[in-house]
Amino acid sequence: MPDIPSSARVVIIGGGISGCSVAYHLAERGWTDIVLLERRQLTCGTTWHAAGLIGQLRASRNMTRLAKYSADLYRRLEAETGLATGFSQRGSITVALTEARREELLRQASMARAFGVEVNELSPVDINALYPHLEVSDVVSGVHLPGDGQADPANIALALAKGARARGARIIEGVKVTRVTTDCGRVTGVDWRAGDEQGHIAATHVVNCGGMWGRDLAAQNGVTLPLHACEHFYIVTEAIPGLERLPVLRVPDECAYYKEDAGKILLGAFEPKAKPWGMSGIPEDFCFDQLPEDLDHFEPILEKAVARMPLLAEAGIHTFFNGPESFTPDDRYYLGAAPEVAGYWVAAGYNSIGIVSSGGAGMALAAWMDKGEPPFDLWEVDIRRAQPFQRNRRYLRERVSETLGLLYADHYPYRQVETARGLRRSPLHEHLKARGAVFGEVAGWERANWFARPGELREYRYSWGRQNWFSNQRDEHMALREGVGLIDMSSFGKIRVEGRDALAFLQRLCGNDLDVAPGRIVYTQMLNARGCIESDLTVTRLSETAFLLVVPGATLQRDLAWLRRHLGEAWVTITDMSAAEAVLLVMGPRARALMSRVSPDDFSDAAHPFGTAREIEIGLGLARAHRISYVGELGWEVYVSADQAAHVFEELTDAGEDLGLRLCGLHAMDSCRIEKAYRHFGHDITDEDHVLEAGLGFAVKTGKGDFIGREAVLRKRDEGLSRRLLQFCLCDPEPLLFHNEPILRNGRIVGQLTSGAYGHALGAAVGLGYVPCCGDESVAELLGSVWQIEVAGRPVTARASLKPLYDPTGARMI
Template identity: 70%
Template sequence: MTLPTESRAVVIGGGVAGCSVAYHLAERGWDVVLLERKQLTCGTTWHAAGLIGQLRPNANMTRLARYSAELYRGLSDETGIGTGMKTTGSLTVALTADRLTEIRRQASLARAFGVAAQEVTAEDVRRLYPHIETADVHGAVHLPDDGQCDPAGVAMALAKGARARGAQIVEGVTVTDVTTEAGRVTGVAWARGEETGTIATRHVVNCGGMWGRALAARSGVTLPLHACEHFYLVTEPIPGFVPEGQRTLPVLRIPDEYAYYKEDAGKLLLGAFEPVAKPWATEHPGGIPPEFCFDELPYDFDHFEPILELAAARMPLLAEAGIHTFFNGPESFTPDDRYYLGAAPELEGYWVAAGFNSIGIVSSGGAGMALARWMDEGQPPFDLWDVDIRRAQPFQRSTRFLKARVTETLGLLYADHWPFRQPETARGVRRTALHAHLEKRGAVFGETAGWERANWFARDGQARAYDYDWTRQNWFENRAAEHRAVREDAGLFDLSTFGKIRIEGRDACRFLNRVCAGQMDVAPGRIVYTQMLNERGGIECDLTVTRLSKTAYLAVVPAFTVRRDMAWLRRHIGDDFVVVTDVTSGEAVIAVMGPRSREVLRAAGAADLSNETHPFGTAREIEIGLTLARAHRVSYVGELGWELYVPTDHAAHVLEAIMAIDASPALVGLHALDSLRLEKGFRHFGHDITDEDHVLEAGLGFAVKTDKGDFIGRDAVLRRKEEGLGRRLVQFLLSDAAPVLHHDETILCNGAPVSILTSGSYGHTLGAAVGLGYVPEDGDVLANCYEIEIAGERVPATASLKPLYDPTGARMRA
């Protein structure tokens, strides 16, 4: 086939993800070329298990998985190629009480998302899957609409459907380079044997799977993923394996034994997600041998044997079955077990759909649809932050980092998904200037965007480690003490991991007034709490912006969204004379919060901190110890307090100066910050507010200044004001003081599920667990009766539209 010299989009990689992207772009009328280095499906797709589990961690990921299932069901009729799609149901079995709590929470979540789910007993398990031992089974969850498919058939059907819509799919073509000019994609250079050429294009989609990281790196794009060995075996046909009268057996998952089972034509496939995985192909510069095509890896029976022993005890007939195939093939995994989708922040026109962590078949149909809409419409169809490529950190491209981390992440797929679970491998890459000082004082660290952050502080003699649980973990009382210190006295936080973006230049004010919903033309020293909105009125960023001078501003954003926010700002600069710079590592941030914070800072050297000299929402230079700090009077905890911005090389001195005073403040971690902000009803980006959540429905209309003139999202705000709200973000307080909330618990209104909690924690001042969640607007949302379902148990809750703690905000302005 002769390759074209230009195309609107070029998709690189012919696995199921690439075929799905090509199919959906062609469906939307795009001119598309898909280039595959060898043959379609030859990387991972051909040996995938093909499990179609529709329940994912959140509503939108579940939406994508359900879309995949419906798409695959219709592809056979559309293309004439069989996808093997069949509904078998699935059964997840718990062997411990903790696992039972987890899967009950999953069942509750499934019902909230409209996915059929039933909690079943050990007796029911025996009926649904009569071959397994159930004496130690605590319970299970049955999802009757789950299923399985033929992965290669799905990919080939997508490819045929794409061709029917005009896409060109060419095998045996290697992409040698993505050409660029002035920071955007201009084309793709290719080779086919001795033949070479270039396809001019403004859109490239990296669906390179295991090869994706090396391909992206050649263009300066961060795509952290690494291949691991993945093991399974397939038996010979087992007589009577499918009971008489049944068409098939459900997909069986026993995560406490790291195993899954799939029946197909009377054979049994046993696969595993072992606790310590085996990274593969680390000796090759690109990670994967260039000649790899439909290859198997050497089978490591010693590695798989512990799984097989457990499986034979669980299913005795397995010990008697003949083994047809021992298989080992590579799959790519990411540092956080979430795949990558969307526009790469480094290079305009460079798109990604890769790193599917062994759920590529169930994900790719929906991912291809969502990415095609994103490319065509200029924005994602709904909130996709969970898998957005902009969360990836540049250092994560390191082969040594990835090799260490993916030994863990493969196993985490079947590990207990504890709240607050922290990765154990490849830690310590990013540390604040205060890390060692806080570690000496008992800090227990968690990881966010590679940063080590003090989450809580251990007492003398207490183990500095998490003891995970679904209820009150071992640090619950530590956080309670830190929380109360901030409410009643004073606490000190290391907030240095806040993202800090400097916006400066002649047009800085005009630019920020266009991209922010608040009024940015304020006096130097003023701090503005605002949002950056999209054209739908959804929240792209939740931030504070401090005007430093006539031409310079400092935006403070969440630690994990810096790359996203930098990309958004740079995308909208246009012709403005503005420079946008990430200065996160240049300044440390030490926050002193609580009713005694003014006294603490005075004792450490600050002069006049009165309301008259330093009112709420302003920043000014103060003395602290022997140096100077820029003190921002703001609060994310609902108390009087200041954030001190100092050069990183001064941070240790400032900490020592504050902690040396008589009655020094308590050291406080990020877990307490979360419980404090939830009592106050403060929103958290990525949970309570996303690009899908309208700023008015999120209750943040007070920060939007429509009278200042035009800005991105203004029309959507005015339109929603006229049309009325469809839902409201509400704060909930449980009536029972015992349970804890994390997030994703189901909200029931008058007995019916209506939503899930977007955030949850324990309100140590309010005396019970507190959470936030959206409910339908019905004229008087507070007149309804609310309950929160926690692992199947319903707990009555009080709802409020005003903060349950200090609703007037008087304490912050004291």
């Protein structure tokens, strides 16, 4: 029976590479009383059978940062611990078999250069020189990342465990955590069982690194951890005589990856439709186990692989392997503090990239636990993005059957998931559908992204060029600019904060001054202690003691968690009202005329100025009209109870017919907001972007008194800015921008775009992005540089501006 302590500072649940990495990095930071409990043996779940590919380039700068950290860590672990990790920096090649994939690889290469990752573009001849066994007659192009490699996953985990033990962590096998215990919303420890023995460890922190088992363990405490196991297949050949050391090879158009190791080839697959597994939970005794072979399922991959690498036809199959791995609804893992229980942390759901992710994820989580905040923006993988409904097992089973295959699918811009759809719908969903809406999904909400014309196909035709909805978006965009458009934004997060201390509570959290008259709308940010942006929102004062906070639907859970974290002893009630009200945006130069047709109220600028909200009569009912705009035009957001929403929609559409009212989607709203240089949380502004560097100092009132981040704002004002957010408009009207394209100043990469879209009113693609600046540099010097945006390897000249290129004075919103 192992000697199990009765208390610890932190208990880590799970002895795969993720748990071992967290233990290692907490110990490296000087934490003591670290206990890791593994139900069976270290690495026995998923880690032991992972392929061990180390690819540094990820979808964003910070995810790449974490992957590069992992590679560096695994390179030095062997020297530190004396355990071989099998790390071999042999590079990787990804090949394109289509022009669409070639465009994707070129854009990825541009992104790699912006992120500081070495990358080389390859011709078919170049590919054949690096990988001579490959059939390249139909290969279009490829890219080579020399810094990539491969490693032995189990040995890395054991080396991390050894390093953690050397710094005092206790790692105990054969002990299962049966429950995380809590009291008053805080972790108090874990209950454990080992054979016939059971007991309790008191702890203030618990980290769920339970992999496939993590979801059900989290659910015991009401913690949302949406993941589901899928079967993952690969084969390993017999030794092939004369086979030399080869780089890792990916052929995503054939759903395959290849890894040479000890003269054998491992061929793995991310097939388009995966096989979920463990619908009734993961078996208690699962340990270094395999799942039944399914050669019929793998055969289409194998058939293409033999044609791609003919030597496989002569090689015997040594191992046909099928093992489970956990996948998430959006193909991104979960990291951070669970919002439901204080002291409950998560690092799980790695979507088959757990080896390259776990080193960096363990480092980042340890820093987060140590300092109380993430070391940099981790919103992509933040557990707070998870929605409570995603605990539903049928939803997870359906979705992960798709997300496994999306790893190697074409990563087209605006690509929409297809499975597990239709759960969260606006009260106007059927009205929009009947009028040609083509829906996308955010946080489970079905939202009209664009509207098909009569007779048009109501689906996406993806490409890297102008997709089939481009002209639809242009018409919707220009309706908002020149006429009047109607957008359903019922997916907004709506949080009611009320009570005796509501004003003082929000004044402490928000940078702007909320001590305004009832009916006033205040645009503000909630900042962290570094003056960076935790939330971007509007706050409407409804009464002396009640406020309505409107946030993006995708960040609702994050924002609720931030509010509750800082509640303390305040007499305040926080209520999620998101489903109670629909929201209709009436926007454009003719918005006032339309509103006046459906309501007897006065919508003149004098009676209803910008930044105010009031109750109005509309049709036969009542609503609340907010004079605010995210598209940069005159307009109102109409908040109406869900039961009256359809009536109000019908009143507006009937009255707007001869005004040219057009239903508009989220794509048009996004292109309008980028054209107007409005920021978007998660892209242009994050919790590592200082509010002043984001150009939002106008929304911060340091004179109102103390608030979180005030000292950091004052300090930055004194020190001066080191970077600024600029808007760019391409001088060539043809190329398209999405995000992450490199920004070049005088021929040198200095940053990358945070967001981009086609600006139909400006006549070219537009983007936003941060660039370095010097304190003594004038605006004229900054903007007078030669600016370019690299699009798929080609630099395109751009205009740069600090002010919005569209309507810089805001005159159109009057």
